Amino acid sequence: MSSAALQSALPGESSEIHPEVPALVERCRRGDTKAFERIFHLHQGRIYALCLRMTADPDKAETLTQDAFLRGWRKLDSYRGEGSFGGWMRRVAVSTVLDFSRQEARQRKLFRPYEDSDPHAHAVGDAESRIDLERAVASLPAGARQAFVLHDVEGFRHREIAEMTGLAVGTIKAQLHRARKLLMDRLGDPEGRRNHETR
Amino acid sequence: MKHDKAKDLLQDYLDGELAAAEAEDLRRHLDQCRACAIEFERLENLVRRAGELPAEIEPGQDLWQGIEERLAKGDADLPAETRRSPRPVWKRPFTLAAAAALVLAVLAADRFLGDPRIFDGSNPNETQVGSLDFLAAGTMQTLEAEVRAADPGVEAMMAAEDDERAEGAGPILENLQIVNRAIDEARRAWKANPQDSHLARMLISAYQAKLALQSQVSRIAERS
DSSP: OOHHHHHHTOTTTGGGOOTTHHHHHHHHHTTOHHHHHHHHHHHHHHHHHHHHHHHOOHHHHHHHHHHHHHHHHHTGGGOOSSSOHHHHHHHHHHHHHHHHHHHHHHHOTTOOOOTTOOTTGGGTTSOHHHHHHHHHHHTSOHHHHHHHIIIIITOOOHHHHHHHHTOOHHHHHHHHHHHHHHHHHHHOOHHHHHHHHTO | OOHHHHHHHHHHHHTTOSOHHHHHHHHHHHHHOHHHHHHHHHHHHHHHHHHTSOSOOOOSSOOHHHHHHHHHHTGGGSOGGGSOSSOOGGGSTTOHHHHHHHHHHHHHHHHHOSSOOOOOSSOOOTTTTTSHHHHHHHHHHHHHHHHHHHHHHHHHHHHSOGGGSOTTHHHHHHHHHHHHHHHHHHHHHHHHOTTOHHHHHHHHHHHHHHHHHHHHHHHHHHHO
């Protein structure tokens, strides 16, 4: 697949377009929490998935999903309707998770990473290979995991990730490349090898 | 293009980061080098699979209720990072005064902890009263009391068989055991070297870590 094709197939963009959202946002601006509840339910799966993959921890992801929506509510005035609300909300969530990660890194140096936990245990029933990939992503070091999730899963560009994280583009690329190499090592990728062997 | 250079550029090529001439060189190399072609296909396959992961995952519980409660309380105006899970020690009800004392004790340790002691539950002596030793000892006592108060529920979960424990508790309990050992070691070391303010800090940090883990265990127990 070419790079252009990859970029044009950014995951989930179409699901962010809900015709009722602009009117709901206007009601939210007037303090209508029922409208905000509707917005929450339209977007919570997307935001929770992002938080879960970035943190690899279901408990944190749930709290951060709530925090992200509350931050969104608080900052609604900064959404000017120029892009999709879902896209704006995803940036708010990324910012929320990154703030948490920075704080956590300062406070919890004693802790081991929860390598044995299974953040995707509740997703039983999906394809085995997807679960393998989710688990492998969850096992990545935090910086590499966040770069991979934001670029290859969420579809943000290097420059956008650099702006959100405050890191240099070169640092983001290095983290992303490291993540991909680790994932290929951990997954083995028999499918890719098989394709070549049968050529 | 040399093999090593081509291998280094594969990810940039995949991401469309190469200039046209360099990309053409790499394409030619891929036509000739089986190892790089395989590596590139593995990369493509990984990125394709990542893009195919489901965009949405439903959380295990209804999260709206918590948001609604916080909106009703006006908590949406609080900075998000002050309402973390696990909840920071200073947000716990064990007193803001203890947190403030802890900060003061740590900040002042280098200058004022001339004779810091592990506070073993007895009342502060005359030497300690009126000095920052007492502040440090009081802080330690408060932390120890807080840890003890939370211990019964945690101990019960630690004593339970693996299959009886709440989901997700295992790794946290393992970390608790590590922190318990750290506390024991820090206590022994500080008792042996009461002049060492770094050991005092280490012990305070270990207690903070234990409190945070106990909070996590409590939250899991509440949900189960």
